[in-house]
Amino acid sequence: DVKVTQSSRYLVKRTGEKVFLECVQDMDHENMFWYRQDPGLGLRLIYFSYDVKMKEKGDIPEGYSVSREKKERFSLILESASTNQTSMYLCASVRGGESNTEAFFGQGTRLTVV
Amino acid sequence: LAKTTQPISMDSYEGQEVNITCSHNNIATNDYITWYQQFPSQGPRFIIQGYKTKVTNEVASLFIPADRKSSTLSLPRVSLSDTAVYYCLVGGSTSGTYKYIFGTGTRLKVLA
Numbered sequence: 001d002v003k004v005t006q007s008s009r010y011l012v013k014r015t016g017e018k019v020f021l022e023c024v025q026d027m028d029h030e031n032m033f034w035y036r037q038d039p040g041l042g043l044r045l046i047y048f049s050y051d052v053k054m055k056e057k058g059d060i061p062e063g064y065s066v067s068r069e070k071k072e073r074f075s076l077i078l079e080s081a082s083t084n085q086t087s088m089y090l091c092a093s094v095r096g097g098e099s100n101t102e103a104f105f106g107q108g109t110r111l112t113v114v
Numbered sequence: 115l116a117k118t119t120q121p122i123s124m125d126s127y128e129g130q131e132v133n134i135t136c137s138h139n140n141i142a143t144n145d146y147i148t149w150y151q152q153f154p155s156q157g158p159r160f161i162i163q164g165y166k167t168k169v170t171n172e173v174a175s176l177f178i179p180a181d182r183k184s185s186t187l188s189l190p191r192v193s194l195s196d197t198a199v200y201y202c203l204v205g206g207s208t209s210g211t212y213k214y215i216f217g218t219g220t221r222l223k224v225l226a
Contacts, residue, residue, distance in 0.1 A: 004157075033214060042201065042218035043158070056213070090157050094214070102148065103203075103214060105157025 003027070006091050006106035013113050019078040021109050023091030030096030032074035033103070034058075034066065036087040043090065049074055050096065081113045118202045118217035125223045132189040134220050136202030139183050147178060147185045150201045152219070158201060162187070189222075197224045 007022035023032065031050050035043040045058030047066040055066050063085060067075040078085055091106040119137040126132045138147070146165050150158035162169055164176040164185070175188040189196060199219040
């Protein structure tokens with residue numbers, strides 16, 4: 001069965017801390033995504049990666065960076081956490097190739113920055 | 115990149131058919147249309163995907179007109195457990211990469 005696993009379900013961090021959110025998929029998918037979800041705003045794309053060491057900015061990359069050193073792992077990094085980064089973070093993966101296919105999501109990480 | 119527009123919310127009663135329409139005027143030739151369902155505190159879950167005309171699976175139907183500038187998700191005989199947020203997503207492979215952009219979704223409330 002397909003699986004996308006996010007390292008933490010809930011996380012509380014202090015302002016200014018460096019925060020790592022980890023996502024691992026076991027489907028050998030090429031494409032991986034990080035979204036944040038806030039009430040009334042839907043899912044907003046932060047960064048995505050279509051291959052190891054490759055990354056592209058989404059709609060709201062400011063304040064975030066990403067790392068994809070291995071195909072199965074995609075990390076989201078908050079260099080200096082701020083209270084406006086309190087949100088639900090969702091990771092997704094999609095198989096690559098010529099035809100479109102569905103995205104598989106992790107369970108989400110609810111991050112609170114205090 | 116194609117953006118999507120959906121109604122913010124809808125109410126329905128149990129047993130009714132629900133149709134949610136999504137507008138995507140800038141859809142590209144290679145883009146597929148995909149719908150997801152999301153319950154509170156969970157990640158979105160795939161419902162159905164299509165490219166043109168009509169697609170049906172065990173949970174829903176997807177209607178796509180010839181110009182592909184909109185699509186309609188049809189949920190037959192909804193139940194209370196169908197209360198969720200439904201997202202229309204347009205995206206596809208461009209040079210082998212994907213960039214999936216979600217809209218704000220439609221919050222469906224099914225009433226008894």
